[in-house]
Amino acid sequence: MSTTVDAPTRHTVRSIRTRKGGDPIVCLTAYTTPMARALDPHVDLLLVGDSLGMVLYGFDSTLPVTLEMMIAHGAAVVRGAPSACIVVDLPFGAYQESPEAAFRAAARVMKETGAAAVKLEGGAEMAATVGFLAERGIPVLGHVGLLPQSVNAAGGFRAHGRDAQEAERILADARAIDAAGAFALVVEGVIEPLGRRITEAVAAPTIGIGASPACDGQILVAEDALGLFTDFQPKFVKRYAALGDEIGRAAAAYAAEVRARRFPGAEHCFGAGGAA
Numbered sequence: 001m002s003t004t005v006d007a008p009t010r011h012t013v014r015s016i017r018t019r020k021g022g023d024p025i026v027c028l029t030a031y032t033t034p035m036a037r038a039l040d041p042h043v044d045l046l047l048v049g050d051s052l053g054m055v056l057y058g059f060d061s062t063l064p065v066t067l068e069m070m071i072a073h074g075a076a077v078v079r080g081a082p083s084a085c086i087v088v089d090l091p092f093g094a095y096q097e098s099p100e101a102a103f104r105a106a107a108r109v110m111k112e113t114g115a116a117a118v119k120l121e122g123g124a125e126m127a128a129t130v131g132f133l134a135e136r137g138i139p140v141l142g143h144v145g146l147l148p149q150s151v152n153a154a155g156g157f158r159a160h161g162r163d164a165q166e167a168e169r170i171l172a173d174a175r176a177i178d179a180a181g182a183f184a185l186v187v188e189g190v191i192e193p194l195g196r197r198i199t200e201a202v203a204a205p206t207i208g209i210g211a212s213p214a215c216d217g218q219i220l221v222a223e224d225a226l227g228l229f230t231d232f233q234p235k236f237v238k239r240y241a242a243l244g245d246e247i248g249r250a251a252a253a254y255a256a257e258v259r260a261r262r263f264p265g266a267e268h269c270f271g272a273g274g275a276a
């Protein structure tokens with residue numbers, strides 16, 4: 001009888017790619033080691049999204065996020081997740097200037113985090129950069145539709161593709177990133193029929209967020225799905241827990257016990273009341 005425990009097999013960029021039209025690809029965001037540990041057994045892909053700027057750091061947008069922040073959080077997630085395919089976002093300003101700048105940023109992410117791939121936002125204008133990275137051994141997850149890093153130019157967070165011309169442009173963007181060699185595509189914040197059309201039009205699996213059930217996979221920001229925020233819930237989010245309320249209840253119970261001198265008890269003290 002063997003006494004060794006098999007290490008979990010890691011989902012790879014290749015295994016995600018082969019899921020086109022197959023079993024839905026389950027994805028969530030993660031930014032920290034404990035959250036990665038909790039989510040890893042249940043997902044195929046963990047994205048260290050630059051949404052961490054808003055979710056963890058309280059910024060109004062993802063624009064202030066730096067490469068150093070993404071690398072620190074990327075490495076933390078890799079340490080906590082032995083089986084998911086881990087993808088790290090390239091932050092605003094780290095890749096738009098040129099394919100060479102994108103390569104330098106992406107190479108740092110790959111070396112310093114151990115992630116499997118990077119994600120970058122953009123359509124036809126980023127196709128050359130996606131190709132440049134893919135040809136040099138850096139797998140890229142594309143991201144089309146609503147692009148949070150371009151929120152100022154796009155006029156805020158709104159569903160895209162209601163206007164026929166805009167829908168055709170987003171479809172062309174998806175085709176361009178697909179042809180450039182992205183291993184998969186995040187499709188964010190588009191009307192449902194457009195999410196479906198994109199999924200049918202591209203060879204790469206699509207991962208929807210506020211897109212369509214027809215996408216090859218789905219992603220949510222974990223803190224949204226876990227109900228950590230009580231004040232704001234976008235239409236495309238389903239809450240699977242109410243952790244924000246739960247944390248409030250736990251903090252209130254702790255505060256009451258400290259104020260009443262019921263915590264710590266003897267069992268929490270060293271060398272008190274005969275306890276070890």
Ligand code: KIV
Pocket residue numbers: 029047048049050051052089186188209219220221
């Ligand atoms: O930054 C992020 O978390 C993302 C997902 C919402 C797709 O890009």
